Amino acid sequence: MTNKVWVYVDQFKGEALPASWEAVTAGRDLADKMGTGLTAIVIGSGVEAIANTAIQYGADEVLLADDASLEDYRANPYTAVFAKAAADAAPDVVLFPTTSRGREVAAMAAIDLNTGVLVDVTAMETEGDAILATRPVYAGKLLCKVKCATRPQLVTLRVRSFGKPELDESRTGTTTAIDAVMAEDEIATKVLDYVDAGGGVSLSDANVIVSGGRGVSSNPAEAPADLSAEDQEIWKAHEGFRLIGELATVLGGAVGASRAAVDAKYIPYAHQVGQTGKVVSPDLYIASGISGAIQHLAGMRSSKVIVAINKDADAPIFKLARYGVVGDLYDIVPALTVALKERLGK
Amino acid sequence: MKIIVFVKQVPDSAASVAVEDGKVTWGDAPLVINPWDEYAVEAALALTEAHGGDVVAISMGSEDAKEALKHSLAMGCAEAILINDPAFAGADSAAAARILAAAAQKVGDADLVIFGKQAIDSDTGVSAAMTARVLGWPAITLVAAIDALDADAKTIQAQRAMEEGRQVVSSKLPAVLSIVKDYGEPRYPSFMGIRKASKAEIPMWSAADLGITAPEAVVSWPEIMSPPAREIANEIIEGGSPEEIAATLADKIMAEKVL
Ligand SMILES: Cc1cc2nc3c(=O)[nH]c(=O)nc-3n(C[C@H](O)[C@H](O)[C@H](O)COP(=O)(O)OP(=O)(O)OC[C@H]3O[C@@H](n4cnc5c(N)ncnc54)[C@H](O)[C@@H]3O)c2cc1C
Ligand SMILES: Nc1ncnc2c1ncn2[C@@H]1O[C@H](COP(=O)(O)O)[C@@H](O)[C@H]1O
Numbered sequence: 001m002t003n004k005v006w007v008y009v010d011q012f013k014g015e016a017l018p019a020s021w022e023a024v025t026a027g028r029d030l031a032d033k034m035g036t037g038l039t040a041i042v043i044g045s046g047v048e049a050i051a052n053t054a055i056q057y058g059a060d061e062v063l064l065a066d067d068a069s070l071e072d073y074r075a076n077p078y079t080a081v082f083a084k085a086a087a088d089a090a091p092d093v094v095l096f097p098t099t100s101r102g103r104e105v106a107a108m109a110a111i112d113l114n115t116g117v118l119v120d121v122t123a124m125e126t127e128g129d130a131i132l133a134t135r136p137v138y139a140g141k142l143l144c145k146v147k148c149a150t151r152p153q154l155v156t157l158r159v160r161s162f163g164k165p166e167l168d169e170s171r172t173g174t175t176t177a178i179d180a181v182m183a184e185d186e187i188a189t190k191v192l193d194y195v196d197a198g199g200g201v202s203l204s205d206a207n208v209i210v211s212g213g214r215g216v217s218s219n220p221a222e223a224p225a226d227l228s229a230e231d232q233e234i235w236k237a238h239e240g241f242r243l244i245g246e247l248a249t250v251l252g253g254a255v256g257a258s259r260a261a262v263d264a265k266y267i268p269y270a271h272q273v274g275q276t277g278k279v280v281s282p283d284l285y286i287a288s289g290i291s292g293a294i295q296h297l298a299g300m301r302s303s304k305v306i307v308a309i310n311k312d313a314d315a316p317i318f319k320l321a322r323y324g325v326v327g328d329l330y331d332i333v334p335a336l337t338v339a340l341k342e343r344l345g346k
Numbered sequence: 347m348k349i350i351v352f353v354k355q356v357p358d359s360a361a362s363v364a365v366e367d368g369k370v371t372w373g374d375a376p377l378v379i380n381p382w383d384e385y386a387v388e389a390a391l392a393l394t395e396a397h398g399g400d401v402v403a404i405s406m407g408s409e410d411a412k413e414a415l416k417h418s419l420a421m422g423c424a425e426a427i428l429i430n431d432p433a434f435a436g437a438d439s440a441a442a443a444r445i446l447a448a449a450a451q452k453v454g455d456a457d458l459v460i461f462g463k464q465a466i467d468s469d470t471g472v473s474a475a476m477t478a479r480v481l482g483w484p485a486i487t488l489v490a491a492i493d494a495l496d497a498d499a500k501t502i503q504a505q506r507a508m509e510e511g512r513q514v515v516s517s518k519l520p521a522v523l524s525i526v527k528d529y530g531e532p533r534y535p536s537f538m539g540i541r542k543a544s545k546a547e548i549p550m551w552s553a554a555d556l557g558i559t560a561p562e563a564v565v566s567w568p569e570i571m572s573p574p575a576r577e578i579a580n581e582i583i584e585g586g587s588p589e590e591i592a593a594t595l596a597d598k599i600m601a602e603k604v605l
Contacts, residue, residue: 012510072513075475075485100488100508107472110440111479116565117439119470137469137570141363142370145569188484189517192503196511204509208605251605269528270507275359275466276381276527283604295359305602306578307595313582323598324582325591335592343600 003037003061004129005030006094006152008082009054010102011042012073016050018205019097021057021165023157026124027095028058033126039063039091043081045071048175055173057165062173067180072191073101075108080181083112091152092129098156106154116148122161131155139275139298159204160281201254201270208253208284209300211273212329214260215289215310216240220330237266240329244288247337250346256280256300258290274299288329292317309333347399347497350450351390351423351460352477353383355407355414356467365572379414382462384421384532385525389492390460391422391533397497399457400424404449406434406442412548419543420535427453431552433560439468441561443476448556450481457500461524463488478522486517490528 007027009020024040031038040059042050044066051062065081082105086094096102098120110117122143123134131153137144148154203209219236227235241255248255256278257271273280275298285303290296292308292315300306301320308321309332318324325332357363361375379387390401403418405411406429415426429449437445450459459481464471478485490507493514500519505512507526535543553560583595599605 012508017509073508074515075478075487079479100506103471104475104485104487107439107475108479108485110472111443111476115440116563117472118565119439119472132568135469136573138357138363138370138467139359139469140573142365143571143573144567145571146565146567148565150564188521189486189515191513191515193514194511195505195514202509272527284599284602293360294362298359301576305599305604307599318580318582320578321580322578322602323595324580325595326582326584327588327591331588332592332595335588336595339589339592339596340599340605343596344605 003031003039004034004092005036006039006041006086006091007059008094008096008102008105009040009042009050010097010099011044011047011050014044014046014049016053017097017099019099019102019159022159022162023095023097024054024057024059025165026157026162030093030095030124030126034092034129037061041065041082041085043070043078051175053167056167056169056171058171060173062175063178064175065178065180069180069182069184069187074187074189074191075104076189077180077182077187079105079108079112081178083109084181085178086113086152093131093153093155096154096156098158103156106156110154113152115150115152115154117154117156118146118148119156120158121155122158124155139295140301141298203254203256203271203273203278203280206254206280206282208248208251209256209273209280209282209303210244210248210251210253210286210288211256211258211290212241212244212261212267212288213258213290214264215329216244216261216266217264218289234265237261237264240289241267243330243333243337247286247333247340250337250341250344251284253282253284258293258296287317287321288333290317291315292320347394347397347457348453348455349390349394349399349401349458349460350453350456351383351386351401351403351418352446352473353387353403353405353414353418353462354380354465355405355411356380356465359466365570368570370570377410377413379417380462380465382464382466383414385527385529386460386462387418387421387423388532389489389523389525389529390458393458393492393495397495402427402453404429404446404453406430406445415548416543416546417535419546420539421533422536422539426546426548428548428550429556430550431560433553436563437561438563438565439470439472440476440565441563443473443480444561445556445558446473446477447480448558449551450477452551452556457497457519459483459520459522461522463524463526474522474524481522484517484521486515486521487524489523489525
């Protein structure tokens, strides 16, 4: 265990999150630059297959904590395993994906290891074994360079900010088993259930996002007359989100929303993009019926190609859009779905 | 029940933030309570309404931060405390967590310590987990709903919003929570609350009051800058029927090679 660069692999129910492989890819790069090997640490139960995949993505060695007590993610037992391994082997750098679990384990381990954490980093430079990281602050209105004086430097990488991972099935490496650190009766939290598990909205990983805003409620169709005014509005908006969903499906993407759409109950909060929603950077972001308030832009401004569809030619979203259509989303979105379906041969 | 809620004061989310002479400025935009922390205050108040007890709001920052505390008092918190010491100025997240933990210890006997999800200035979102670790208490972060709380048995059951959906967990108290937006809309300050808050004396605690020396910061930020301007060629697609416009747009999107 002499590798100076480590990666923490985040997994759920035995499946690694794609962001973990982005971190392994970034870790491989960093290890090569620093002239050292790459260790991946995998924690869970029934997660052996992940260890093998981590090697194929670029790890030289995997530390594998596979134990029934680690079946479900819980902050304390997971942190205990990671912090003990890191204290024993003293790596210089550990990269984590900035997922809910990755961020939390990094934060807690920083306390245990008396070190610091550089959170949600979008770029890294090296000076010897020191990392100079760049991270957005104030919702991306500013960028900040950060560094950590102590070791290990714990760094969480923003999802979709580093290169795409590539699998090399011919790669080999070693896997070393490590033990769980906490006994079940020492753990104060119990996981009882998952609700909506699997039905979660994976906006952060999405390559394409099609979003709708308050504009989806201006549906030309008549809502059933027996509904209340609020329900009529929601009825109209649901039709708009159905059209948006169809476009997203054709593009293999996810559905996003503005806060106005979420607050008006057109769609659940899990879809909200923005400063108090999810921060995303897909390759293609299509905003329809969204004005482009600063808090919305904060969540999607780093998207590669932005398309805006809005009735109002003066909507601020057009300033950020590579392509804009001034028009009614109820006309344009279904027509775009047909046109793209044809071109994609679907 | 005694609940502590940590609130931070930040520039308004609509502020145009910029860097001038290496310093962050936000013009005359107001400073407000961190929007995520309003959900934390709401959860704390709702729990004490259901189970009895009081909420203490604590902020660390300059004297300006009293505004965030007054907002918390106006929403219904019973007490507010400002942690203020020039020695704490350069604190990184871990140092801040040690200071906040010391404040929670000084308040004493808390059943729950509640945080917002993230501060919208630094955007780090680690304080709840770190403070829990310093206190040695369980952390239940990203709480979207609280299903049950037993003040006598000192247990809680909550739903955490994760990538895959919600994880339902139970835990012993005392515990540290962070609250996300699904929890429910925060209440507005009441008229009486605003009057009470405007008259409230907010005690200030220094490092000496907390009985600690300023923890050393290990994370530094040598440079802060405006992001490089992004050159975006804006192209409005117009002319013809929706089908024609959609066809042109589809061709352009295909040519971007992002699909
Ligand atoms: C603390 C704070 C945090 C916030 N966080 C977020 C956040 O995370 N995410 C977020 O999105 N917002 C956030 N907001 C809210 C934000 O300020 C805006 O209110 C919100 O983004 C507006 O949503 P919208 O664009 O859907 O609605 P509107 O601003 O009402 O815009 C609707 C648009 O739809 C267009 N339109 C109407 N009908 C049609 C049609 N048939 N076809 C095409 N276009 C049509 C209109 O021209 C208009 O431009 C936050 C606000 C605050 C104060
Ligand atoms: N200076 C502070 N004073 C009080 N609470 C804070 C402070 N900084 C952070 N917090 C709390 O920690 C949460 C997460 O902040 P952060 O980890 O900085 O993103 C915030 O939502 C607040 O509840």
